[in-house]
Amino acid sequence: MNKDIKIAIIGLGYVGLPLARLFATKFSVIGFDINKPRVAELMSGIDSTLEVEKELLQSSLVDNPSGEVGLYCSTDLKDIKDCNYYIITVPTPVDKNNRPDLTPLYKSSETVGKVLKIGDIVIYESTVYPGVTEDECVPVLEKVSGLKFNQDFFAGYSPERINPGDKEHTVDKILKVTAGSTPEIGKKVDDLYKAVITAGTHLAPTIKVAEAAKVIENSQRDINIAFVNELAKIFNMLDIDTNDVLEAAGTKWNFLPFKPGLVGGHCIGVDPYYLAQKAQEVGYHPEIILAGRRMNDSMGQYVASEVVKLMLQHDIKVKGANVLILGITFKENCPDVRNTKVVDVIKNLKEYGVNITIYDPLANPSEVKHEYGLETTRDLPKQKFDSIVLAVAHKEFLDLEFNELKSQKSVVYDVKGVLGDKCDKKL
Numbered sequence: 149m150n151k152d153i154k155i156a157i158i159g160l161g162y163v164g165l166p167l168a169r170l171f172a173t174k175f176s177v178i179g180f181d182i183n184k185p186r187v188a189e190l191m192s193g194i195d196s197t198l199e200v201e202k203e204l205l206q207s208s209l210v211d212n213p214s215g216e217v218g219l220y221c222s223t224d225l226k227d228i229k230d231c232n233y234y235i236i237t238v239p240t241p242v243d244k245n246n247r248p249d250l251t252p253l254y255k256s257s258e259t260v261g262k263v264l265k266i267g268d269i270v271i272y273e274s275t276v277y278p279g280v281t282e283d284e285c286v287p288v289l290e291k292v293s294g295l296k297f298n299q300d301f302f303a304g305y306s307p308e309r310i311n312p313g314d315k316e317h318t319v320d321k322i323l324k325v326t327a328g329s330t331p332e333i334g335k336k337v338d339d340l341y342k343a344v345i346t347a348g349t350h351l352a353p354t355i356k357v358a359e360a361a362k363v364i365e366n367s368q369r370d371i372n373i374a375f376v377n378e379l380a381k382i383f384n385m386l387d388i389d390t391n392d393v394l395e396a397a398g399t400k401w402n403f404l405p406f407k408p409g410l411v412g413g414h415c416i417g418v419d420p421y422y423l424a425q426k427a428q429e430v431g432y433h434p435e436i437i438l439a440g441r442r443m444n445d446s447m448g449q450y451v452a453s454e455v456v457k458l459m460l461q462h463d464i465k466v467k468g469a470n471v472l473i474l475g476i477t478f479k480e481n482c483p484d485v486r487n488t489k490v491v492d493v494i495k496n497l498k499e500y501g502v503n504i505t506i507y508d509p510l511a512n513p514s515e516v517k518h519e520y521g522l523e524t525t526r527d528l529p530k531q532k533f534d535s536i537v538l539a540v541a542h543k544e545f546l547d548l549e550f551n552e553l554k555s556q557k558s559v560v561y562d563v564k565g566v567l568g569d570k571c572d573k574k575l
Protein backbone atom coordinates (compact mmCIF):
# COMPACT_ATOMS: atom_id res chain seq x y z
CA MET A 149 0.00 0.00 0.00
CA ASN A 150 2.74 2.47 0.97
CA LYS A 151 4.38 2.49 -2.46
CA ASP A 152 1.17 3.47 -4.24
CA ILE A 153 0.41 6.32 -1.90
CA LYS A 154 1.99 9.75 -2.17
CA ILE A 155 0.60 12.40 0.15
CA ALA A 156 0.66 16.20 -0.17
CA ILE A 157 -0.02 18.19 3.00
CA ILE A 158 -1.13 21.73 2.11
CA GLY A 159 -0.35 24.18 4.95
CA LEU A 160 2.57 23.40 7.28
CA GLY A 161 1.51 25.12 10.50
CA TYR A 162 0.64 23.80 13.96
CA VAL A 163 -1.60 21.12 12.40
CA GLY A 164 0.02 20.37 9.05
CA LEU A 165 3.64 19.88 10.14
CA PRO A 166 3.13 17.25 12.90
CA LEU A 167 0.76 15.37 10.57
CA ALA A 168 3.22 15.53 7.65
CA ARG A 169 6.04 14.31 9.90
CA LEU A 170 3.89 11.43 11.14
CA PHE A 171 2.76 10.30 7.67
CA ALA A 172 6.39 10.57 6.54
CA THR A 173 7.30 7.65 8.83
CA LYS A 174 5.43 5.35 6.41
CA PHE A 175 4.80 7.25 3.17
CA SER A 176 6.33 9.67 0.74
CA VAL A 177 5.03 13.06 1.88
CA ILE A 178 5.39 16.48 0.26
CA GLY A 179 4.66 19.36 2.58
CA PHE A 180 3.44 22.37 0.60
CA ASP A 181 3.11 25.92 1.94
CA ILE A 182 2.93 29.39 0.38
CA ASN A 183 5.15 30.79 3.14
CA LYS A 184 8.72 30.56 1.75
CA PRO A 185 10.56 31.34 5.04
CA ARG A 186 8.49 28.63 6.77
CA VAL A 187 9.42 26.03 4.14
CA ALA A 188 13.09 27.09 4.30
CA GLU A 189 13.21 26.75 8.11
CA LEU A 190 11.54 23.33 7.95
CA MET A 191 13.98 22.06 5.30
CA SER A 192 16.80 23.19 7.61
CA GLY A 193 15.28 21.03 10.36
CA ILE A 194 13.80 23.84 12.48
CA ASP A 195 10.16 24.19 13.52
CA SER A 196 9.55 27.61 15.10
CA THR A 197 6.11 26.48 16.36
CA LEU A 198 8.01 24.01 18.64
CA GLU A 199 5.56 21.21 17.77
CA VAL A 200 8.13 18.89 16.15
CA GLU A 201 11.50 18.46 17.83
CA LYS A 202 14.65 19.17 15.83
CA GLU A 203 16.00 15.58 15.81
CA LEU A 204 12.61 14.16 14.82
CA LEU A 205 12.15 16.67 12.00
CA GLN A 206 15.71 16.31 10.72
CA SER A 207 15.50 12.52 10.67
CA SER A 208 12.25 12.62 8.63
CA LEU A 209 13.52 14.95 5.90
CA VAL A 210 14.49 13.70 2.44
CA ASP A 211 16.34 15.93 -0.01
CA ASN A 212 14.15 15.51 -3.07
CA PRO A 213 10.46 15.03 -3.90
CA SER A 214 10.97 11.91 -5.99
CA GLY A 215 8.90 9.54 -3.89
CA GLU A 216 10.99 7.89 -1.18
CA VAL A 217 9.47 7.50 2.30
CA GLY A 218 10.04 10.74 4.22
CA LEU A 219 9.15 14.43 4.19
CA TYR A 220 10.11 16.99 1.57
CA CYS A 221 8.81 20.56 1.95
CA SER A 222 8.23 22.89 -0.96
CA THR A 223 6.50 26.00 -2.26
CA ASP A 224 6.59 24.66 -5.82
CA LEU A 225 3.33 23.33 -7.28
CA LYS A 226 5.15 20.89 -9.55
CA ASP A 227 6.43 18.99 -6.49
CA ILE A 228 2.88 17.93 -5.54
CA LYS A 229 1.57 17.11 -8.99
CA ASP A 230 2.09 13.34 -8.77
CA CYS A 231 0.55 12.95 -5.29
CA ASN A 232 -2.71 11.02 -5.01
CA TYR A 233 -3.85 12.13 -1.53
CA TYR A 234 -4.07 15.88 -0.82
CA ILE A 235 -4.62 16.84 2.82
CA ILE A 236 -5.53 20.49 3.43
CA THR A 237 -4.57 22.01 6.79
CA VAL A 238 -4.84 25.77 6.18
CA PRO A 239 -6.21 28.34 8.67
CA THR A 240 -9.93 29.03 9.08
CA PRO A 241 -10.08 32.47 10.75
CA VAL A 242 -12.95 34.89 11.25
CA ASP A 243 -13.10 38.45 9.88
CA LYS A 244 -13.42 41.59 12.01
CA ASN A 245 -17.15 40.96 12.37
CA ASN A 246 -16.52 37.39 13.55
CA ARG A 247 -17.76 35.91 10.28
CA PRO A 248 -15.98 32.81 8.88
CA ASP A 249 -13.27 33.72 6.38
CA LEU A 250 -12.91 30.82 3.96
CA THR A 251 -10.27 32.53 1.77
CA PRO A 252 -7.37 30.16 2.69
CA LEU A 253 -9.66 27.17 2.01
CA TYR A 254 -10.73 28.54 -1.40
CA LYS A 255 -7.13 29.40 -2.33
CA SER A 256 -5.69 26.04 -1.30
CA SER A 257 -8.53 24.26 -3.12
CA GLU A 258 -7.58 26.23 -6.25
CA THR A 259 -3.97 25.08 -5.79
CA VAL A 260 -5.00 21.44 -5.50
CA GLY A 261 -7.51 21.83 -8.37
CA LYS A 262 -4.56 22.69 -10.65
CA VAL A 263 -2.88 19.32 -10.07
CA LEU A 264 -5.93 17.11 -9.45
CA LYS A 265 -6.07 13.85 -11.41
CA ILE A 266 -8.51 10.99 -11.90
CA GLY A 267 -8.77 8.87 -8.74
CA ASP A 268 -7.26 11.47 -6.36
CA ILE A 269 -8.69 12.06 -2.88
CA VAL A 270 -8.70 15.52 -1.26
CA ILE A 271 -9.07 15.44 2.52
CA TYR A 272 -9.79 18.59 4.54
CA GLU A 273 -8.61 18.87 8.15
CA SER A 274 -9.31 22.56 8.82
CA THR A 275 -12.08 23.25 11.34
CA VAL A 276 -15.25 24.36 9.52
CA TYR A 277 -19.04 24.35 9.82
CA PRO A 278 -20.97 21.41 8.35
CA GLY A 279 -21.15 21.69 4.56
CA VAL A 280 -17.93 23.61 3.84
CA THR A 281 -16.07 20.65 2.28
CA GLU A 282 -18.79 19.57 -0.13
CA ASP A 283 -20.63 22.87 -0.73
CA GLU A 284 -17.73 25.36 -0.72
CA CYS A 285 -14.45 23.56 -1.46
CA VAL A 286 -15.49 20.77 -3.84
CA PRO A 287 -17.02 23.24 -6.38
CA VAL A 288 -13.64 25.04 -6.50
CA LEU A 289 -11.84 21.72 -7.09
CA GLU A 290 -14.34 20.83 -9.87
CA LYS A 291 -14.09 24.25 -11.52
CA VAL A 292 -10.30 24.47 -11.56
CA SER A 293 -9.63 20.83 -12.48
CA GLY A 294 -12.53 20.30 -14.88
CA LEU A 295 -13.04 16.91 -13.18
CA LYS A 296 -16.32 15.55 -11.76
CA PHE A 297 -16.76 15.02 -8.01
CA ASN A 298 -17.40 11.45 -6.83
CA GLN A 299 -16.75 10.18 -10.32
CA ASP A 300 -13.25 11.43 -11.24
CA PHE A 301 -12.04 12.56 -7.82
CA PHE A 302 -13.23 12.22 -4.22
CA ALA A 303 -13.17 14.09 -0.92
CA GLY A 304 -12.67 13.30 2.74
CA TYR A 305 -12.73 15.13 6.05
CA SER A 306 -10.72 14.36 9.16
CA PRO A 307 -10.68 17.05 11.82
CA GLU A 308 -7.51 17.66 13.79
CA ARG A 309 -7.68 17.52 17.58
CA ILE A 310 -4.11 18.41 18.60
CA ASN A 311 -3.47 20.76 21.45
CA PRO A 312 -0.37 22.91 20.71
CA GLY A 313 2.31 22.73 23.39
CA ASP A 314 0.95 19.40 24.69
CA LYS A 315 3.77 16.86 24.42
CA GLU A 316 1.64 14.01 25.78
CA HIS A 317 -1.37 14.09 23.43
CA THR A 318 0.55 14.17 20.16
CA VAL A 319 -1.21 13.63 16.82
CA ASP A 320 -0.55 9.85 16.72
CA LYS A 321 -2.02 9.40 20.23
CA ILE A 322 -5.35 11.14 19.60
CA LEU A 323 -8.19 9.09 18.17
CA LYS A 324 -9.03 10.54 14.77
CA VAL A 325 -12.47 11.01 13.24
CA THR A 326 -12.50 10.27 9.50
CA ALA A 327 -15.08 10.49 6.71
CA GLY A 328 -15.31 10.12 2.95
CA SER A 329 -17.55 11.39 0.17
CA THR A 330 -18.75 7.81 -0.56
CA PRO A 331 -18.72 4.74 1.71
CA GLU A 332 -15.77 3.25 -0.23
CA ILE A 333 -13.78 6.47 0.01
CA GLY A 334 -14.63 6.71 3.73
CA LYS A 335 -12.98 3.31 4.15
CA LYS A 336 -9.91 4.40 2.14
CA VAL A 337 -9.53 7.63 4.13
CA ASP A 338 -9.94 5.68 7.36
CA ASP A 339 -7.30 3.12 6.29
CA LEU A 340 -4.86 5.90 5.44
CA TYR A 341 -5.08 7.42 8.93
CA LYS A 342 -5.17 4.00 10.62
CA ALA A 343 -1.71 3.36 9.17
CA VAL A 344 -0.17 6.04 11.40
CA ILE A 345 -2.62 6.95 14.20
CA THR A 346 -1.84 4.49 16.97
CA ALA A 347 -4.86 5.66 19.03
CA GLY A 348 -7.17 4.44 16.25
CA THR A 349 -9.87 6.07 14.15
CA HIS A 350 -13.63 6.59 14.13
CA LEU A 351 -15.18 6.45 10.67
CA ALA A 352 -18.13 8.86 10.65
CA PRO A 353 -21.02 8.14 8.27
CA THR A 354 -20.68 11.38 6.28
CA ILE A 355 -18.36 14.34 5.83
CA LYS A 356 -20.97 16.70 7.33
CA VAL A 357 -21.16 14.56 10.50
CA ALA A 358 -17.37 14.71 10.88
CA GLU A 359 -17.34 18.49 10.27
CA ALA A 360 -20.11 19.03 12.83
CA ALA A 361 -18.38 16.78 15.39
CA LYS A 362 -15.23 18.90 15.38
CA VAL A 363 -16.93 22.26 15.58
CA ILE A 364 -19.11 21.15 18.52
CA GLU A 365 -16.11 19.78 20.43
CA ASN A 366 -14.62 23.27 20.53
CA SER A 367 -17.97 25.01 21.05
CA GLN A 368 -18.70 22.75 24.03
CA ARG A 369 -15.35 23.69 25.57
CA ASP A 370 -16.00 27.39 24.98
CA ILE A 371 -19.42 27.19 26.66
CA ASN A 372 -18.08 25.21 29.63
CA ILE A 373 -15.31 27.77 30.20
CA ALA A 374 -17.87 30.59 29.86
CA PHE A 375 -19.89 28.97 32.64
CA VAL A 376 -16.94 28.87 35.06
CA ASN A 377 -15.98 32.42 34.05
CA GLU A 378 -19.48 33.48 35.08
CA LEU A 379 -19.03 31.56 38.35
CA ALA A 380 -15.71 33.36 38.94
CA LYS A 381 -17.46 36.73 38.60
CA ILE A 382 -20.21 35.68 41.03
CA PHE A 383 -17.88 34.13 43.62
CA ASN A 384 -15.55 37.14 43.53
CA MET A 385 -18.51 39.31 44.51
CA LEU A 386 -19.34 36.84 47.29
CA ASP A 387 -15.68 36.80 48.41
CA ILE A 388 -15.42 33.04 47.88
CA ASP A 389 -12.37 31.43 46.23
CA THR A 390 -13.60 30.02 42.88
CA ASN A 391 -10.79 27.46 42.69
CA ASP A 392 -11.72 26.13 46.15
CA VAL A 393 -15.35 25.82 45.03
CA LEU A 394 -14.37 24.02 41.82
CA GLU A 395 -12.09 21.67 43.75
CA ALA A 396 -14.90 20.79 46.17
CA ALA A 397 -17.53 20.35 43.41
CA GLY A 398 -15.01 18.35 41.38
CA THR A 399 -15.17 15.51 43.91
CA LYS A 400 -18.51 14.52 42.32
CA TRP A 401 -17.99 11.87 39.62
CA ASN A 402 -19.82 13.78 36.90
CA PHE A 403 -18.73 17.37 37.64
CA LEU A 404 -16.66 18.66 34.69
CA PRO A 405 -13.24 20.10 35.64
CA PHE A 406 -13.13 23.44 33.78
CA LYS A 407 -11.16 26.46 35.02
CA PRO A 408 -11.93 30.16 34.51
CA GLY A 409 -9.64 32.13 32.19
CA LEU A 410 -8.99 34.01 28.99
CA VAL A 411 -10.13 32.12 25.88
CA GLY A 412 -7.85 33.01 22.97
CA GLY A 413 -6.10 31.26 20.11
CA HIS A 414 -7.66 30.51 16.80
CA CYS A 415 -9.70 27.44 17.78
CA ILE A 416 -11.90 27.62 20.90
CA GLY A 417 -12.48 31.37 20.59
CA VAL A 418 -13.19 31.22 16.85
CA ASP A 419 -14.85 27.93 15.92
CA PRO A 420 -18.17 28.62 17.72
CA TYR A 421 -18.64 31.55 15.31
CA TYR A 422 -18.46 29.06 12.42
CA LEU A 423 -21.30 27.03 13.93
CA ALA A 424 -23.27 30.17 14.78
CA GLN A 425 -22.92 31.46 11.21
CA LYS A 426 -24.29 28.22 9.73
CA ALA A 427 -27.14 28.17 12.27
CA GLN A 428 -28.07 31.76 11.32
CA GLU A 429 -27.93 30.89 7.63
CA VAL A 430 -30.64 28.28 8.16
CA GLY A 431 -32.76 30.64 10.27
CA TYR A 432 -31.81 29.71 13.83
CA HIS A 433 -30.35 32.31 16.19
CA PRO A 434 -27.98 30.46 18.53
CA GLU A 435 -28.37 31.73 22.10
CA ILE A 436 -26.09 29.61 24.25
CA ILE A 437 -23.21 29.49 21.76
CA LEU A 438 -23.09 33.28 21.35
CA ALA A 439 -23.69 33.96 25.06
CA GLY A 440 -20.60 31.83 25.77
CA ARG A 441 -18.59 33.84 23.29
CA ARG A 442 -19.71 37.14 24.82
CA MET A 443 -18.85 35.98 28.34
CA ASN A 444 -15.39 34.73 27.36
CA ASP A 445 -14.61 37.83 25.31
CA SER A 446 -15.43 40.02 28.33
CA MET A 447 -12.78 38.44 30.55
CA GLY A 448 -9.83 40.65 29.52
CA GLN A 449 -11.67 43.76 30.66
CA TYR A 450 -12.79 41.99 33.83
CA VAL A 451 -9.23 40.92 34.76
CA ALA A 452 -7.95 44.49 34.21
CA SER A 453 -10.64 45.95 36.48
CA GLU A 454 -9.90 43.33 39.16
CA VAL A 455 -6.16 44.18 39.04
CA VAL A 456 -6.91 47.89 39.42
CA LYS A 457 -9.29 47.24 42.36
CA LEU A 458 -6.59 45.14 44.04
CA MET A 459 -4.02 47.91 43.56
CA LEU A 460 -6.38 50.50 45.04
CA GLN A 461 -7.10 48.23 48.01
CA HIS A 462 -3.33 48.16 48.67
CA ASP A 463 -3.00 51.95 48.39
CA ILE A 464 -1.02 51.69 45.16
CA LYS A 465 -1.32 54.73 42.93
CA VAL A 466 -2.72 53.36 39.68
CA LYS A 467 -1.92 56.19 37.27
CA GLY A 468 1.73 55.87 36.31
CA ALA A 469 2.16 52.53 38.13
CA ASN A 470 4.56 49.98 36.61
CA VAL A 471 2.78 46.72 35.85
CA LEU A 472 4.53 43.52 34.73
CA ILE A 473 2.52 41.13 32.54
CA LEU A 474 3.83 37.56 32.66
CA GLY A 475 3.02 35.90 29.35
CA ILE A 476 1.35 37.10 26.17
CA THR A 477 0.85 33.87 24.19
CA PHE A 478 -2.69 32.51 23.99
CA LYS A 479 -1.80 29.50 26.14
CA GLU A 480 0.92 28.06 28.34
CA ASN A 481 4.19 26.56 27.05
CA CYS A 482 3.40 27.48 23.45
CA PRO A 483 4.75 30.39 21.33
CA ASP A 484 1.43 31.00 19.50
CA VAL A 485 0.25 34.61 19.96
CA ARG A 486 -2.65 34.52 17.49
CA ASN A 487 -5.87 35.92 18.94
CA THR A 488 -4.37 36.07 22.42
CA LYS A 489 -6.74 37.69 24.90
CA VAL A 490 -3.89 38.89 27.12
CA VAL A 491 -3.89 41.94 24.81
CA ASP A 492 -7.40 42.76 26.08
CA VAL A 493 -6.05 42.85 29.65
CA ILE A 494 -3.19 45.10 28.52
CA LYS A 495 -5.43 47.43 26.51
CA ASN A 496 -7.82 47.86 29.44
CA LEU A 497 -5.02 48.37 31.97
CA LYS A 498 -3.48 51.04 29.73
CA GLU A 499 -6.78 52.92 29.84
CA TYR A 500 -6.17 53.38 33.59
CA GLY A 501 -2.83 55.07 32.79
CA VAL A 502 -0.44 52.32 33.95
CA ASN A 503 2.94 51.55 32.31
CA ILE A 504 3.09 48.01 30.99
CA THR A 505 6.12 45.72 30.67
CA ILE A 506 5.51 42.34 29.02
CA TYR A 507 7.81 39.41 29.73
CA ASP A 508 7.31 36.21 27.74
CA PRO A 509 10.22 33.81 27.20
CA LEU A 510 8.36 32.00 24.39
CA ALA A 511 6.66 34.71 22.32
CA ASN A 512 8.54 36.11 19.35
CA PRO A 513 8.94 39.89 20.05
CA SER A 514 8.81 40.88 16.38
CA GLU A 515 5.61 38.85 15.84
CA VAL A 516 3.99 40.54 18.86
CA LYS A 517 5.13 43.95 17.60
CA HIS A 518 3.77 43.21 14.13
CA GLU A 519 0.42 41.77 15.32
CA TYR A 520 -0.35 44.06 18.26
CA GLY A 521 2.16 46.94 18.21
CA LEU A 522 3.39 45.90 21.67
CA GLU A 523 6.98 45.58 22.96
CA THR A 524 7.83 42.31 24.73
CA THR A 525 11.02 40.94 26.21
CA ARG A 526 12.30 37.38 26.44
CA ASP A 527 14.60 38.34 29.35
CA LEU A 528 13.38 38.71 32.89
CA PRO A 529 13.25 42.48 33.65
CA LYS A 530 15.59 43.70 36.37
CA GLN A 531 13.35 46.52 37.69
CA LYS A 532 10.68 46.40 40.44
CA PHE A 533 6.96 46.56 39.70
CA ASP A 534 3.89 47.93 41.52
CA SER A 535 1.79 45.06 40.24
CA ILE A 536 2.47 41.72 38.56
CA VAL A 537 -0.17 39.89 36.52
CA LEU A 538 0.44 36.23 35.71
CA ALA A 539 -1.57 35.95 32.49
CA VAL A 540 -0.16 32.69 31.05
CA ALA A 541 1.05 29.68 33.07
CA HIS A 542 4.36 29.06 31.23
CA LYS A 543 6.44 26.67 33.30
CA GLU A 544 9.20 29.34 33.51
CA PHE A 545 6.88 31.47 35.69
CA LEU A 546 6.10 28.86 38.31
CA ASP A 547 9.47 29.15 40.06
CA LEU A 548 9.99 32.89 39.63
CA GLU A 549 11.38 34.79 42.63
CA PHE A 550 8.51 37.27 42.91
CA ASN A 551 10.18 39.18 45.74
CA GLU A 552 12.92 40.28 43.36
CA LEU A 553 10.31 41.80 41.04
CA LYS A 554 8.08 43.44 43.65
CA SER A 555 8.33 46.99 44.91
CA GLN A 556 7.40 47.67 48.52
CA LYS A 557 3.60 47.67 48.16
CA SER A 558 3.39 45.47 45.08
CA VAL A 559 0.52 43.02 44.41
CA VAL A 560 0.42 39.82 42.36
CA TYR A 561 -2.74 38.83 40.45
CA ASP A 562 -2.93 35.25 39.17
CA VAL A 563 -5.23 34.71 36.15
CA LYS A 564 -4.41 31.01 35.97
CA GLY A 565 -4.66 30.05 39.66
CA VAL A 566 -1.21 28.38 39.67
CA LEU A 567 0.80 30.52 42.10
CA GLY A 568 -0.71 29.34 45.39
CA ASP A 569 0.12 31.75 48.23
CA LYS A 570 2.61 33.69 46.06
CA CYS A 571 -0.34 35.72 44.73
CA ASP A 572 -2.60 38.26 46.44
CA LYS A 573 -5.63 37.43 44.34
CA LYS A 574 -6.60 35.03 41.58
CA LEU A 575 -9.34 35.01 38.97
Ligand SMILES: NC(=O)c1ccc[n+]([C@@H]2O[C@H](COP(=O)([O-])OP(=O)(O)OC[C@H]3O[C@@H](n4cnc5c(N)ncnc54)[C@H](O)[C@@H]3O)[C@@H](O)[C@H]2O)c1
Nearest residue numbers: 159160161162163181182183238239240255256274275308
Ligand atom coordinates in the same frame (compact mmCIF):
# COMPACT_ATOMS: atom_id res chain seq x y z
N1 LIG B 1 -3.62 25.02 16.10
C1 LIG B 1 -4.47 24.20 16.69
O1 LIG B 1 -4.44 23.99 17.87
C2 LIG B 1 -5.52 23.45 15.90
C3 LIG B 1 -6.07 22.28 16.44
C4 LIG B 1 -7.02 21.61 15.73
C5 LIG B 1 -7.47 22.13 14.52
N2 LIG B 1 -6.96 23.29 14.04
C6 LIG B 1 -7.45 23.79 12.75
O2 LIG B 1 -6.51 23.42 11.76
C7 LIG B 1 -6.43 24.44 10.75
C8 LIG B 1 -5.00 24.92 10.61
O3 LIG B 1 -4.59 25.52 11.82
P1 LIG B 1 -3.06 25.79 12.20
O4 LIG B 1 -3.03 26.16 13.63
O5 LIG B 1 -2.19 24.67 11.73
O6 LIG B 1 -2.76 27.09 11.29
P2 LIG B 1 -1.34 27.75 11.03
O7 LIG B 1 -1.60 29.17 10.74
O8 LIG B 1 -0.37 27.35 12.09
O9 LIG B 1 -0.83 27.05 9.69
C9 LIG B 1 -1.44 27.18 8.48
C10 LIG B 1 -0.37 27.12 7.38
O10 LIG B 1 -1.07 27.17 6.15
C11 LIG B 1 -0.34 27.97 5.26
N3 LIG B 1 -1.24 28.42 4.22
C12 LIG B 1 -2.18 29.40 4.27
N4 LIG B 1 -2.81 29.50 3.08
C13 LIG B 1 -2.26 28.56 2.28
C14 LIG B 1 -2.47 28.18 0.92
N5 LIG B 1 -3.40 28.78 0.18
N6 LIG B 1 -1.71 27.19 0.40
C15 LIG B 1 -0.77 26.59 1.15
N7 LIG B 1 -0.51 26.91 2.44
C16 LIG B 1 -1.25 27.88 2.99
C17 LIG B 1 0.23 29.07 6.13
O11 LIG B 1 1.34 29.67 5.50
C18 LIG B 1 0.58 28.31 7.40
O12 LIG B 1 1.91 27.84 7.39
C19 LIG B 1 -7.43 25.51 11.16
O13 LIG B 1 -8.66 25.25 10.55
C20 LIG B 1 -7.56 25.29 12.66
O14 LIG B 1 -8.81 25.74 13.15
C21 LIG B 1 -5.97 23.95 14.68
